[in-house]
Amino acid sequence: MMNLTKLIFFLMLMFSTLFSISTNSWINCWMGMELNLFSFITLIFNQNLFNLESTIKYFIIQAITSMFMLVSIMLYTQNMFEFNLMLLNLSLFMKLNSSPFHYWGVNLIQGLTWQNLTIFLTWQKIIPLILIFYNFNMMMMIIFIIMNSLFGSIEGLNQTNLKKIILFSSINHMSWMLMIFFLNENLWLGYFMIYSMILMIIIIYNYMLNNIKITQLYSIKMNTLNNFFMMMNLLSLGGLPPFLGFIPKWITINLMVMNNFYFLSFMMVMCSLLTLFFYLRLFYSSTFLLSFKIKWIMTMNLKNFFILNTLSFISMTSLILSCML
Known part of the structure; x- marks a missing residue:
């Protein structure tokens, strides 16, 4: 019932x-x-x-x-x-939980499950995003793009909670979504779908492993293939080329340069590098440090990860696509 x-x-x-x-x-x-x-x-x-x-x-x-x-x-x-x-x-x-009104979301996610966090960071953003562009204001839009890019990247640097890291990364992605929505509505749909897919895969991984803190990554031992796919999705969400998450950002940068948004594109790229830094911390924690054979590390039975690994393999298609572009 x-x-x-x-x-x-x-x-x-x-x-x-x-x-x-x-x-x-x-x-x-x-x-x-x-x-x-x-x-x-x-x-x-x-x-x-x-x-x-x-x-x-x-x-x-x-x-x-x-x-x-x-x-x-x-x-x-x-x-x-x-x-x-x-x-x-x-x-x-x-x-929309946009900066500088995002502090209520930081406190909110502590009590949400991973499933509800997925809905909160993806589906719940659709209505405000579309309604904002029904009554568009250029100056206000640029101000909020700058604040989302800065707050989402800087405030996520000192976080150890995985939910907060994903939230601040989502705030940074919000600046890219607002920008690409302003430049081309159809491309925004592609960006949102790619972002939602990668975020959902990462959240499902953390849900199955019951991760909350970065330090918990030290106590779980995955096999090489599962670890590789999880880290690949983290780097893809951070926008590292040539993974799938980089392609919509690449398209957005090209459109911004074509429309003479030079300073704004430079600032957003620099802030995106900061978000990539705290994903590289997770990559370092669960890859290099777990390469040592420590006896007390908990070994997980990850047979149920086959579907996730299959979905994660989609990110590898961007390697071929980026070379073609």
Whole structure:
């Protein structure tokens, strides 16, 4: 019965997202987002102290942003277009967990399971992203792109919690998504699908190994093939060439240079290198240090990793594709 209930609310979550992005009325968009909020809260709720705290935090933040969004919709009839546009965009960026409004997300993810974290970092970003570009403001967009790129890369350097590392990497990826959405909407869809696939594979690996901290990587011994595929996906998410995660960033850089965004492209590349650094820390921890034959290291039975390794092999196709490009 519990699984059936979660399935119903999961389908409701999907339907509310499709409803919000396909309607032509702001009130309907707001109603779809409220239905999405109700569905996601039901999915993440559990009889656990940390989970209950995360549920309450998520509800309060989403309720406040929904109130701001509803007020901005009502101001459309009051000849206050500039203030209304700013208020609506700020509420959507807060829902998106974008910098500098990302601190509620940092506290929230502590009580989320790996499955719910996947939904929070992928599917829950679709509605705010698309609604932001319904009322586009160039200056505000550049400001938020810069802040996402800087905060997502710098604040992730001193983190030891794997969930927080993935969250700050997601904030950095948000700057690339905003930029490529501005340049080409169709390419944004490809970027989002590649990012979601790689992130999902990494999260499933950590879920099966029950990893929370970087230090736990020292106490798990995987065979060479599984370790190779996991590290390859980490480097791909960081955007290291010639892996699959580098190709959408490469396309974004080319479009930015063609549109004369030289300084912005340079800054985003430098910040992306910082995010690659804390993925290289994970690569060093679970590859080089585990090459020593330490007796107390726990050996995992990873027969169930066959499907994950098959999905991870998709990243290798970018080696051929990048050479062709």
